[in-house]
Amino acid sequence: MNAEEARKPETTIILPAYNEAEAIAGTVAAIKRLHPDFEVLVIDDGSTDATAAEAERAGARVCRHPYNMGNGAAIKTGLREARGEWVVMMDADGQHEPADIARLLEHKDKFDMVVGARDMGGQASLHRGMANWIYNRLASFVTKFKVEDLTSGFRLVKKEVAEQFLYLLPNTFSYPTTLTMAYLRCGRTIRYVPITVRRRKSGSKSKIKLFRDGTRFFLIITKIATLFSPLRVFLPVSFLFFLLGAGNYAYTYITAHRFTNMSAMLFSSAVIIFMMGLVSEQITQMRYDRTR
DSSP states (O other): OOHHHHTOOSEEEEEEESSOHHHHHHHHHHHHHHOTTSEEEEEEESOSSSHHHHHHHTTOEEEEESSOOOHHHHHHHHHHHOOSSEEEEOOSSSOBOGGGHHHHHTTTTTOSEEEEEOOGGGSSSHHHHHHHHHHHHHHHHHHTSOOSOTTOOOEEEEHHHHGGGGGGOOSSTTHHHHHHHHHHHTTOOEEEEEOOBOOOOTTOOOSOOHHHHHHHHHHHHHHHHHHHOTHHHHHHHHHHHHHHHHHHHHHHHHHHSSOOHHHHHHHHHHHHHHHHHHHHHHHHHHHGGGOO
């Protein structure tokens, strides 16, 4: 074993950061106090303030993006650069408690992914909490697994497993959603651990805007649902069109004793949507041939 391998940490903490100069040093220092042997890796995603300098001053290793690429892109860089066998992803703005890292690590040998789950009180706002509740229910329907916090950015994974899904991860904030559903699609195990979430520091603002990003998140979750389990989306829609066709035919048969073009169109749409779902399911299966 060479000197570099001997110094290789067991766990890497990835902190994606964009203009978090006021919070990053405190977050890094708190992690270092609790886990001095862990690697703390800050991905400076094109910050225009002193985020990188503050992180290095606190003892973190810093990788820089030349410009802002997105939270998901920062996570992908972190997974490529991490030296540890296990990787913990968490926010750099001070919301996640470093003390909760140990609670996630308790389950690392039993589950492929351990996620810190927020309750409704840990959401940034009531509207965000309601939106996340809807996302959780939709994801649970698609995956047939109780998803407790689909969008939580506080999670533990094994590096070699997570790297298999890098090609699927987007560059945006929806990477937790994609990663969760990718694990479930491949039969990987997930454990949710309740965590406490602190309020953002006064100088740290959320990069997610409810009204601007709400529609985008809904489209993302719908797209991800069709990507990972198409029939769970196409089948209910097909069934709905079939019911509409049957209802329309029953009405026109009783009132006019005829089979109308509208009924034919609705029945045809039901069959077409069902066949599209079957084809999508086959394509989805092919995408996962490259994962172990």
